Amino acid sequence: MKKRVLITGGAGFLGSHLCDRFITEGFEVIAMDNLITGDLKNIQHLFENEDFHFYHHDVTKFVHVSGTIDYILHFASPASPIDYLKIPIQTLKVGSLGTHNLLGLAKEKKARILIASTSEVYGDPLVHPQSEEYYGNVNTIGPRGVYDEAKRFQESMTMAYHRFHGLETRIARIFNTYGPRMRLNDGRVIPAFIGQALRGEDLTVFGDGSQTRSFCYVDDQVEGLYRLLMSEYTNPVNIGNLDEISILDFAEEIIKLTGTDQKIVFKPLPKDDPLQRQPNIDRAKEVLGWTPSISRSEGMKKTYEYFKSLSPEELEKSEHKDFSKHIRE
Numbered sequence: 001m002k003k004r005v006l007i008t009g010g011a012g013f014l015g016s017h018l019c020d021r022f023i024t025e026g027f028e029v030i031a032m033d034n035l036i037t038g039d040l041k042n043i044q045h046l047f048e049n050e051d052f053h054f055y056h057h058d059v060t061k062f063v064h065v066s067g068t069i070d071y072i073l074h075f076a077s078p079a080s081p082i083d084y085l086k087i088p089i090q091t092l093k094v095g096s097l098g099t100h101n102l103l104g105l106a107k108e109k110k111a112r113i114l115i116a117s118t119s120e121v122y123g124d125p126l127v128h129p130q131s132e133e134y135y136g137n138v139n140t141i142g143p144r145g146v147y148d149e150a151k152r153f154q155e156s157m158t159m160a161y162h163r164f165h166g167l168e169t170r171i172a173r174i175f176n177t178y179g180p181r182m183r184l185n186d187g188r189v190i191p192a193f194i195g196q197a198l199r200g201e202d203l204t205v206f207g208d209g210s211q212t213r214s215f216c217y218v219d220d221q222v223e224g225l226y227r228l229l230m231s232e233y234t235n236p237v238n239i240g241n242l243d244e245i246s247i248l249d250f251a252e253e254i255i256k257l258t259g260t261d262q263k264i265v266f267k268p269l270p271k272d273d274p275l276q277r278q279p280n281i282d283r284a285k286e287v288l289g290w291t292p293s294i295s296r297s298e299g300m301k302k303t304y305e306y307f308k309s310l311s312p313e314e315l316e317k318s319e320h321k322d323f324s325k326h327i328r329e
Helices: 013-024 081-086 088-109 145-165 189-199 218-230 247-258 282-288 296-309 312-319
Strands: 004-008 028-033 052-056 071-074 112-118 169-174 203-206 212-214 237-239 244-246 264-267
Touching: 004 013, 004 088, 013 028, 013 218, 071 088, 071 218, 081 088, 081 145, 088 112, 088 145, 112 145, 112 218, 145 169, 169 218, 189 203, 189 247, 189 296, 203 247, 212 247, 218 237, 218 282, 237 282, 244 247, 247 264, 247 296
Parallel strands: 004 028, 004 071, 028 052, 071 112, 112 169, 169 237, 203 264
Antiparallel strands: 212 244
16 A cells, blocks of 8 residues: 655645655655645646645644554645744644644654754854754744744654654754745745846845855755655754855845846845854764755756746636635545
């Protein structure tokens, strides 16, 4: 019998790519999403596959899936500042109640569960690069705290289930990831810059642009996540790209990539926005034998071509497709 995997947030950016990977690996895939930030367009190519199923469900409510489940990947959560600042309570609930429900389901099904944590658990870091031993510098009551603390609580509860119940758990600390299927309006730096370039607008840089990020292409991220799930390692693992760049330099790269002549405009830096972000991936190298292989120049070409191919007419048409026959409530 085929192994069965449940992927929450399965209609989202990373979740949909994980659905693709597990279908390719020969799994039966159950994607679950409440579609607050996910989009059925991301998985519509899988609807006719007999090994793929979609459940429209909010994981903060009781989660039931009939039959066996071998693996669970919990990726249900808003992941961009625009989203989690707009829906802060839901963000906290999916990290706490949702995680509790899925850990309980994993315990019932005797399934291995991988939790999608984030580099944001490190907050605005005081050490650089960030290793898994660093405890972080997070403002619990700041506007970003709803996301950062939800993920930190998520890690704590996951380790409690591992230690107390002997549950097979994995924790991935995901650094900035990009690629096709990101939303142009989700507020993250890459779709924001590309969207502005496509619309002929000036590129907005917050602060003086000296803050840094390290961008990992989605195919590399998915490979790291797959290896972590299949490994025997239970402590958190950073999965990201070491290639660090300042936001100002990255904006100039986007202008060069898109062949546009926009100017760069500056706005005040949002509260608690991290000034540095670069993963230490020694643990991933040692435990998973994983390092990213796709350069930023290669990944950005693929990402830009994807966004450039999405005309307003295509977007409007796909948004109004009737997917109802593929949805299970």
